[in-house]
Amino acid sequence: MNRFSFHETDFLARDLAHLQHQSNVNVGLPENSTSPAASIADSHFPGIVLLYDDRPCAAIGYTREPCATIVISQPVLLIDAPDRIRNDLYDLLLKRIRRRSVANGFLRMNCLQQDSFDDDVFMRLLAKHKFIPSANIHQWERCVGNGDAECEPKKLARHIESRASEFSVQRDEFVKANTDEAIEVQAALDAILRCSNDLASQPRPQAAELLAKWRAMNAIVFVCRIERKVAAILSCIESTVADSNIEIAGAGDLACSVLSESHVCIEYIGVVAEFRRRQVATWLIGQIPVLMPPNGDGVRSANAPSVKTIKAFADAANDPATGLYRECGFVLAAKMHLWCCDLRSEQHENMVTTEN
Numbered sequence: 489m490n491r492f493s494f495h496e497t498d499f500l501a502r503d504l505a506h507l508q509h510q511s512n513v514n515v516g517l518p519e520n521s522t523s524p525a526a527s528i529a530d531s532h533f534p535g536i537v538l539l540y541d542d543r544p545c546a547a548i549g550y551t552r553e554p555c556a557t558i559v560i561s562q563p564v565l566l567i568d569a570p571d572r573i574r575n576d577l578y579d580l581l582l583k584r585i586r587r588r589s590v591a592n593g594f595l596r597m598n599c600l601q602q603d604s605f606d607d608d609v610f611m612r613l614l615a616k617h618k619f620i621p622s623a624n625i626h627q628w629e630r631c632v633g634n635g636d637a638e639c640e641p642k643k644l645a646r647h648i649e650s651r652a653s654e655f656s657v658q659r660d661e662f663v664k665a666n667t668d669e670a671i672e673v674q675a676a677l678d679a680i681l682r683c684s685n686d687l688a689s690q691p692r693p694q695a696a697e698l699l700a701k702w703r704a705m706n707a708i709v710f711v712c713r714i715e716r717k718v719a720a721i722l723s724c725i726e727s728t729v730a731d732s733n734i735e736i737a738g739a740g741d742l743a744c745s746v747l748s749e750s751h752v753c754i755e756y757i758g759v760v761a762e763f764r765r766r767q768v769a770t771w772l773i774g775q776i777p778v779l780m781p782p783n784g785d786g787v788r789s790a791n792a793p794s795v796k797t798i799k800a801f802a803d804a805a806n807d808p809a810t811g812l813y814r815e816c817g818f819v820l821a822a823k824m825h826l827w828c829c830d831l832r833s834e835q836h837e838n839m840v841t842t843e844n
Contacts (some may be wrong), residue, residue, distance in 0.1 A: 491541050491582065493538075493539045494536055495539055500533050500534060500547065507537060508544065510542075528769070533551070533561075534549065535549035536735045545566050545567045548564070553699030553701065554694065554700075555595070555596075555697065556593060556594050557598060558585075558589050562607075562610065566590045568655075571609050575613065576678055579616075585597075586617065586831070590746040590834045594831055595832050597619075599619060599827040600625060600825070601614075601826075605667060621827055622826045622828040623690070624826070625802070626801070626802060626810070627801055628802065628819070629797055629798070629821040630797070630817050631797055632797065657722075657779065658713075659708065659779075660673055660721075675695075676696065676721065677758070680760055686809065709722070712771075714768070717760075717763075718760060719768050720757070720763065720769060721756070722773075724752050724779075724780055726752050728751075750796060751798075752799070753799045757772060757773070773798070800813055
């Protein structure tokens, strides 16, 4: 009898907490983000938990990306185990998520590995599963709201104030799916993507794919206009942090203290070609603390937790992005390696098997 089983979920952190409570296993999750959208500790992050006799022993998270791509996190070991056992547990998780990816039509599987992540066991497994290095990713962070000159650049503040009358920004509502405005925004996003040099080793997504992804992630999308034309698009995801650690309240319920801080991740920012070199992106980034999360009239609600940190991810080879984030007061917080695995041959084999 196989004593291993898998628990698959769209809410990995929540289900891990439930499983921890039920089996009295002390689950430790990594603090560092491993994905541009989210980390394994994000409650909206899907993933797979490996169980042994119904007790969690390892877990892996993932996000579904455009271009039939799935991005997996670094796995988490939930028990003390020697390298040999850890290798077997990680291998079971990778095989499971690989089979799921092929069955669901994904053509490639990517992995973001922290530069500081020193785990030879996992690195050997990536090679075994035919992952190859593809790009280097930089994680940028900027703190907000304490008045410090390094965190709130005075030059940026003056720039925002001087351009306030020229630029306008509004929240894009996904419910307006078939309006002329939505068609205009999608066309502008397609134009931005055609001129993008970010992640040249990866297939270029289509605007419809990105919009669908943002909708699924509950991202908040803002459209910047100049003279009524779409000039730039900003997509953000917000997570709120409590004053103290989340505790198990019983029967799978989670109780936490009063919410105090909001962390915003820039999922995407792009400027239409004709409006570039006018510091539109700089202005938009400076508006994030005011815009997130907006109420109906685009102003941050009074009782919302303050934005503490803004995060962004970019291809290390993207010099304009590096210059933008440095100009906006961001500091380099982490370096990551993007590993890619081509699933197209397995997808073809899967289709042939299905047809037969």
